[in-house]
Amino acid sequence: MIEFLANWLAFTPVFAVPLLLATLGLIVNERAGVINLGAEGMMLCGALAGVACYIEFGESTAVGMTAAAFAGLLIAFLFAFVVVVLRADQVVTGITIVFFGAGLTGLIGLRWNDTAIAGFQKLDLGFLSQIPFFGKVVFAQDAMVYLTVPIAFGVWYFLFRTRAGLNLRAVGENPQAADAAGIAVDFYRFWAVAAGGALCGLAGGYLALAAAKIWVNEMTHGRGWIAIALVIFARWMPGRAVFGAILFGGIEALIPRIFAAGWPVPQYFLQMTPFLATLGVLVWVGLAGKRRSAAPGALGLPYVREDRW
Amino acid sequence: MKIRTLFAGAAAAAAVLAMGAAGTAEAQFKLKGDPRVAFVYFASKNDGGWTQAIDEARIRTEKALGWKIPYAERVPEKASAIRPVVERFISRGFNVINGSAFGYSDTFLELSKEYPDIAFVNPAGITNGPNLQSYYGRTYESQYLCGMVAGAMTKSNKLGFVAAHPLGLVTWTVNAYAMGAQAVNPKATVNVVYTGSWNDPVKERATALALIERGVDVIGQHVDTPAVQVAAQEKGVWGTGHHRDMREFAPKATLCSSVWVWDRFLIPLYKQIASGSWKTKPYGEFVGLGHGGTDIACCNEIVPKAVVDKVMAARQRIVDGWHVYTGPIVDNKGKEVVAAGKTPSDADLWGMKYLVKGVIGQL
Numbered sequence: 001m002i003e004f005l006a007n008w009l010a011f012t013p014v015f016a017v018p019l020l021l022a023t024l025g026l027i028v029n030e031r032a033g034v035i036n037l038g039a040e041g042m043m044l045c046g047a048l049a050g051v052a053c054y055i056e057f058g059e060s061t062a063v064g065m066t067a068a069a070f071a072g073l074l075i076a077f078l079f080a081f082v083v084v085v086l087r088a089d090q091v092v093t094g095i096t097i098v099f100f101g102a103g104l105t106g107l108i109g110l111r112w113n114d115t116a117i118a119g120f121q122k123l124d125l126g127f128l129s130q131i132p133f134f135g136k137v138v139f140a141q142d143a144m145v146y147l148t149v150p151i152a153f154g155v156w157y158f159l160f161r162t163r164a165g166l167n168l169r170a171v172g173e174n175p176q177a178a179d180a181a182g183i184a185v186d187f188y189r190f191w192a193v194a195a196g197g198a199l200c201g202l203a204g205g206y207l208a209l210a211a212a213k214i215w216v217n218e219m220t221h222g223r224g225w226i227a228i229a230l231v232i233f234a235r236w237m238p239g240r241a242v243f244g245a246i247l248f249g250g251i252e253a254l255i256p257r258i259f260a261a262g263w264p265v266p267q268y269f270l271q272m273t274p275f276l277a278t279l280g281v282l283v284w285v286g287l288a289g290k291r292r293s294a295a296p297g298a299l300g301l302p303y304v305r306e307d308r309w
Numbered sequence: 310m311k312i313r314t315l316f317a318g319a320a321a322a323a324a325v326l327a328m329g330a331a332g333t334a335e336a337q338f339k340l341k342g343d344p345r346v347a348f349v350y351f352a353s354k355n356d357g358g359w360t361q362a363i364d365e366a367r368i369r370t371e372k373a374l375g376w377k378i379p380y381a382e383r384v385p386e387k388a389s390a391i392r393p394v395v396e397r398f399i400s401r402g403f404n405v406i407n408g409s410a411f412g413y414s415d416t417f418l419e420l421s422k423e424y425p426d427i428a429f430v431n432p433a434g435i436t437n438g439p440n441l442q443s444y445y446g447r448t449y450e451s452q453y454l455c456g457m458v459a460g461a462m463t464k465s466n467k468l469g470f471v472a473a474h475p476l477g478l479v480t481w482t483v484n485a486y487a488m489g490a491q492a493v494n495p496k497a498t499v500n501v502v503y504t505g506s507w508n509d510p511v512k513e514r515a516t517a518l519a520l521i522e523r524g525v526d527v528i529g530q531h532v533d534t535p536a537v538q539v540a541a542q543e544k545g546v547w548g549t550g551h552h553r554d555m556r557e558f559a560p561k562a563t564l565c566s567s568v569w570v571w572d573r574f575l576i577p578l579y580k581q582i583a584s585g586s587w588k589t590k591p592y593g594e595f596v597g598l599g600h601g602g603t604d605i606a607c608c609n610e611i612v613p614k615a616v617v618d619k620v621m622a623a624r625q626r627i628v629d630g631w632h633v634y635t636g637p638i639v640d641n642k643g644k645e646v647v648a649a650g651k652t653p654s655d656a657d658l659w660g661m662k663y664l665v666k667g668v669i670g671q672l
Contacts, residue, residue, distance in 0.1 A: 007522050011515065106353075114357030116539040116558050212510035216534050217356075221509045256516040259502040260469070260523045262669040267475065271505040 002133065008250075008257055009137045013145045014211045016249025018043070018203040020148060022227035023234060023241040024155045025072075025199025030231060031159060032192030033172035033298040037094030038079055039200050040224030041101020045071040046204025048105040051215040052112050054119070061120050065144065065205045072201015073194055075101060080193035084186055087302035098224070106217045113215060120144060120210035144206050151199075156238040168192055172296035175303040185303050200224070226278060233281040235294035244281075251277060337588050338440050340404055341426050344583045346370075347403040348380035349394055351410040358508075358533040358552040359569075363409050363432065365553075366571035373576055379403075386412025388419070395420055399427055405582060407575070408434060417441055428582050432571065437593050444574065444594035446602030448478070448551075449485035449658070451567035452529070453633045454605040454620050455549040456489025458565045459527040460497040461616040462547060463490075469520035469528040470501045471513055471537050475672045477661040479503075482531045482551075482567070484665045485633050491667055493619065500525060501670035510536035521546055527564065538563050554606035565620075566606040573601025595655055599628040634658070639666045 022039050029036040036042075049071030054064035079097050082088045120142035123129075128139040159165040170178040171188045179185050207223065208215055226248060234240035255270050354364040364380065371378050381394045391413055395406055408417055408431035421429045421441035434443030459468050468490055472479050483501045490497040500520060504512040513532050517540035520528055527547045530537045535558035541548035542562035548555070550566030574596050581587040596602030605624065608617050627633065636647035640663040647653055653661075664670060 007519075011518070014515070015511075110353055110355060113353075113355060114535060114558065116535060207511060212514055212536060213539060214510045214514075214534060214536055216508055216510050216536075219508075219510055221506060221511070223511075253515065256502055256504075256512070256519040257522075259670065260500060260516070260519040260525075262500060264671055267503050267505075267671050271503075 004257065004261070006133050006136050008253055010140065011253040011257075012246060012249045013141050014249070015252040016245045017145055017148050018207045018211065018223060019227055019230060019248055020152060020241060020245035021203035021206065022200050022224060023230040023245060024152060024238055025196035025203070026227055026231045027234065027236055027238060027241060028155060028159070028168075028192050028199070029196035030299055031172045031236060031296055032168050032189045033175060033296055033301065033303070034080075034083060034189055034193050034196075035090050035094065035300040036079065036193065036196055036200075037091060037228060038075070038097025038101070039227050040220050040222070041098040042072045042075045042079075042197050042200035043204030043207065043220045043224045044101040044105045044218065045075050046201030047208035047219060048109045048112070048204075048215055049201070050205030051115070051117060051208045052109075054117055054209060055112060055115060059118065061143070061209055064119075064209050065202060068201045068205025068208075069198040070201065072197040072199070072204065074197075076194045076197020076200075079197065080190045083302065084189045084193060087304060090300050090302070102218055109215055109217065113217070115215065117209070117213050119208075119213040120206075142210055144210060152238055152242050159238065169296070171303075172298055175298050175301075179303075179305060189303070200227075203227070226274065229278045229281065232285060232295075233278075235285070236296065237294075248274060248277065338428060338582070339585045340428060340582050340587075342404065344405045344428075344579055345403045346376065346378045346405040346407060346579060347398040348378060348407045349384050349391065349398075349409060349413070350380060350382040351384055351386050351412060352382070354380065354382045356533075357535065360409055362553050362569035363571055366569065366575060367407075369572040370576055370579070373572065374579065386410050388416040391416045392420070399424060404428065405430070405579065408432065411435065414443065428587070430575075430578065435593070437589055437591055439589060442578075442589045442594060444596055444602070445478075446569065447595060447597040448531075448567055448603050449481040449633050450598040450627050451603040451605045452482040452531070452551075453485040453489035453627075454607070454624055455529060455565050455567050456486035456499075457493050457620050457623060458489075458608060458612060458616060459486070459529060459547070459549055460490030460492070460494035461619070462564060462612065463494065463497060463527050465524045465526045466494065466496040466498065467523065467525045468497055468499045469517070469523075469525035470499050471516050471520070471528060471530045471532055472501055472503050473507045473532045474505065475503055477659045479531050480661045480664070480672065481634075481658055482529075483668060483670075484661070484663075486529050487665050487668045488633065488638075489623075492623070493616075497667065499529075499668045499670075501664065501668055503670075504532060506532075508533040510534045513537050514540045517541060517548075518544070535559065550606075556606075556609060560609075563609060564612055565608045568604055568606045570601050570604045573604075575601070577601075592655075597627070598624065599630075640664060641666055641668050 046068035050064040050068035053067035057063045082093050083090045125139045129135045167183045168188050171185050175185045230244045233244045350360050352360040384394050405428045411433045414434040414436040417429045418436040421438045429441040431443050487499040502516045513536040517537045521544045529549045535555050538548045538555045538559035542559040548562050554566045556563045632652040636651045637649040638647035640646045646663050
């Protein structure tokens with residue numbers, strides 16, 4: 001039983017890290033008032049770029065992850081141009097980005113399709129990795145798992161402890177007031193979208209280089225959408241996002257283990273648990289009865305100076 | 310995503326086959342002129358699985374018959390996409406159109422009525438007519454043989470199987486795998502895990518690793534990606550593949566694979582069409598090992614010759630007409646599902662809703 005628990009918890013980060021990276025990216029987006037439903041497409045671009053550059057440039061995970069972030073960034077520039085500069089509808093554009101990402105990666109990904117890669121390897125931290133239970137769970141993960149901790153902290157610190165973060169949140173809460181206070185609304189929104197895209201790209205890259213170790217068309221399989229729900233679960237707070245990602249990652253890591261252990265659980269029920277949990281979270285957030293919604297005030301609304309809404 | 314619809318429909322074929330009692334007569338078809346074949350693929354020709362196997366059959370057919378067989382790839386499973394491609398082939402003089410997907414069924418039926426002089430054939434389809442034939446392979450035969458290899462090679466007597474959806478056409482491979490393993494190793498059990506997806510490498514890898522943690526040392530699969538084989542190789546255990554010879558991805562781990570060999574079915578079919586002796590069957594062709602369709606790619610050199618000989622002997626028995634699902638067969642709850650000496654009908658196979666003795670898992 002202890003071994004089952006250790007194996008399960010040790011495997012959780014593989015699912016939790018991509019969810020967390022994407023959720024953090026979407027929090028940055030939404031805190032600036034831009035709702036990004038294109039996460040799935042950005043993750044796909046990150047995943048393909050990660051695998052392709054890993055294979056073509058010396059099998060380095062660092063190169064792969066950098067490329068993944070850049071791919072997410074490029075798609076995010078496109079998204080930002082359309083929704084921030086041209087002020088198009090964010091929901092429609094976001095969904096378009098999902099199909100665009102799937103189509104684009106399907107088209108240019110043929111060359112790297114079904115090529116197995118070594119990808120991220122678990123680190124051996126000497127005696128730390130040897131500690132019973134905790135060694136396996138905490139001290140024998142791959143480098144990106146450890147790197148995700150400062151990334152999550154950095155996002156929180158930026159949003160809640162820096163002047164730029166305050167400005168960004170002001171833009172998302174009330175762009176008129178922010179504009180009147182001399183904050184460049186479009187500038188903040190544009191770069192918030194760009195940063196969010198880079199994080200979604202990283203999430204896709206990790207999915208391909210660590211969780212799947214292969215590139216296959218449309219391999220994100222709805223994980224971008226779960227990240228979008230996790231943003232609501234986290235009430236737009238990076239700390240809660242960590243908790244939510246571990247919870248959802250834990251469920252995903254548990255499902256195959258329950259089957260492999262041969263426990264008689266109906267498989268349709270287990271397969272739907274992540275989505276059931278998502279629904280439960282939304283109900284819980286609704287019933288928690290916070291006086292006002294935690295959502296940024298101007299979420300999803302294009303900002304046009306002198307325009308009232 | 311597409312492959313899911315492709316096979317989900319094959320389950321619907323169960324319903325069609327079940328209606329077989331009505332029995333329409335076989336229809337004769339005469340082609341005008343020499344056969345000129347063209348293929349239409351719903352996915353890319355190097356998707357690493359189903360479509361790539363069809364494309365490889367197309368290339369082998371070209372070589373064997375000395376024909377030039379063109380193809381169109383990435384034609385989505387909707388009439389507005391299929392129709393212009395097929396009609397362009399027809400206007401260029403092609404008179405045998407080969408599809409690739411369940412999702413082509415309805416459009417092919419409409420086209421076959423509009424173009425009665427053109428022959429249409431479609432793998433994994435469910436529609437048939439005087440000039441339209443759907444076909445699928447008896448994958449349980451090749452997976453039975455893979456199960457034998459797995460049963461002979463396992464040291465822990467624990468086999469795993471990563472499956473997509475609990476449909477008849479997946480479940481029959483799981484059960485056949487277990488029966489093959491038990492034929493050579495009565496102690497072998499098969500732990501089946503359904504991922505709920507045809508091609509999610511993240512879930513497939515996680516499932517393979519979870520099975521290996523439980524002491525499983527050979528993993529079979531009926532999902533599309535090679536993620537299971539790659540994980541097996543990484544962890545120093547073995548696997549058996551599906552769709553194509555997966556030694557390409559995991560040369561050390563993959564012992565054998567259940568593969569599609571459509572050319573062995575299609576070449577005689579094209580010859581029949583050419584000679585005017587082609588008769589379509591009202592409920593489609595369900596092609597067994599003896600007539601092409603599916604076979605075992607056997608074996609990795611680590612498999613001892615004695616095992617290979619045994620597997621090949623069983624293969625010959627299947628070719629000679631032995632049914633893998635010959636009773637008595639008992640399910641994993643102890644209930645007899647096929648009586649001694651009996652074999653299930655094709656409709657029973659498509660609607661299979663039990664796991665046999667020695668399979669650990671839930672439908």
